[in-house]
Amino acid sequence: MHSNIKLFVEADYDAMSQKAAEIFAAAVQAKPGGVFGFATGGTPVGMYRVLTQMYQSGKLDFSGLTAFNLDEYHPLKRDDAQSYYTFMQEQLFGQVNIDAAKTHIPNGEAQNPAHECEAYDKMIEDAGGIDFQILGIGANGHIGFNEPGESFSARTAYVPLTEITVQSNARFFASADEVPRHAITMGIRGIMMSRRILMLCSGEGKAAILRDALCGPITPLVPASVLQLHRDVTIVADKSAAALL
Numbered sequence: 669m670h671s672n673i674k675l676f677v678e679a680d681y682d683a684m685s686q687k688a689a690e691i692f693a694a695a696v697q698a699k700p701g702g703v704f705g706f707a708t709g710g711t712p713v714g715m716y717r718v719l720t721q722m723y724q725s726g727k728l729d730f731s732g733l734t735a736f737n738l739d740e741y742h743p744l745k746r747d748d749a750q751s752y753y754t755f756m757q758e759q760l761f762g763q764v765n766i767d768a769a770k771t772h773i774p775n776g777e778a779q780n781p782a783h784e785c786e787a788y789d790k791m792i793e794d795a796g797g798i799d800f801q802i803l804g805i806g807a808n809g810h811i812g813f814n815e816p817g818e819s820f821s822a823r824t825a826y827v828p829l830t831e832i833t834v835q836s837n838a839r840f841f842a843s844a845d846e847v848p849r850h851a852i853t854m855g856i857r858g859i860m861m862s863r864r865i866l867m868l869c870s871g872e873g874k875a876a877i878l879r880d881a882l883c884g885p886i887t888p889l890v891p892a893s894v895l896q897l898h899r900d901v902t903i904v905a906d907k908s909a910a911a912l913l
């Protein structure tokens with residue numbers, strides 16, 4: 669594995685969540701007014717729970733942070749139960765003292781997605797770029813909603829979801845038919861411009877793709893493999909996800 673990648677292997681999901689929360693909290697304490705990139709999905713839920721507890725016990729202050737989320741389904745109403753806006757409200761933003769005016773998520777209701785993508789990149793630039801980006805990894809190696817084959821040079825883009833992603837996210841919806849077929853996602857280039865990246869990875873279902881991403885060839889067919897080229901990546905995995913490393 670490349671020496672730019674720090675790997676922590678934790679016993680289980682809870683230990684992974686605790687470790688990732690500690691790393692995130694230390695980054696906030698080091699730069700309370702920093703710009704932080706957030707991720708959704710099942711994996712970071714435990715970390716957000718620990719961060720909420722840290723806030724409640726007075727150990728972590730979110731008031732100075734600016735937040736940018738990686739992605740949002742399109743089309744989907746902001747207040748839909750499955751929107752990433754709702755997810756962030758429920759899992760973190762609605763639970764801590766973050767300034768709502770400084771939280772940003774791509775607009776799943778945008779009439780003109782291309783315009784929304786440009787505006788999103790401009791907001792990130794105006795904020796000074798992302799200091800610290802949280803990532804998960806999809807079963808197919810996607811980061812954000814950058815599916816296999818997307819160009820490494822993309823900034824925020826309106827993208828189709830692959831069938832494997834639709835099926836894998838169908839567990840959150842009433843049926844696969846209800847999963848939107850597109851998303852607005854920060855692109856690979858945008859993610860790579862973050863100064864520091866923290867990726868969480870849990871469960872045996874992610875073991876093969878984590879191995880491919882960290883130890884295999886760097887290729888758009890495994891979007892997360894691009895992280896081998898980033899200068900400051902920390903991976904926190906549980907034992908099952910790290911089993912093939």
Ligand code: PGA
Pocket residue numbers: 708709710711712803804805806807810811812
């Ligand atoms: P998951 O999704 O955390 O729900 O497995 C990860 C991802 O798609 O980035």
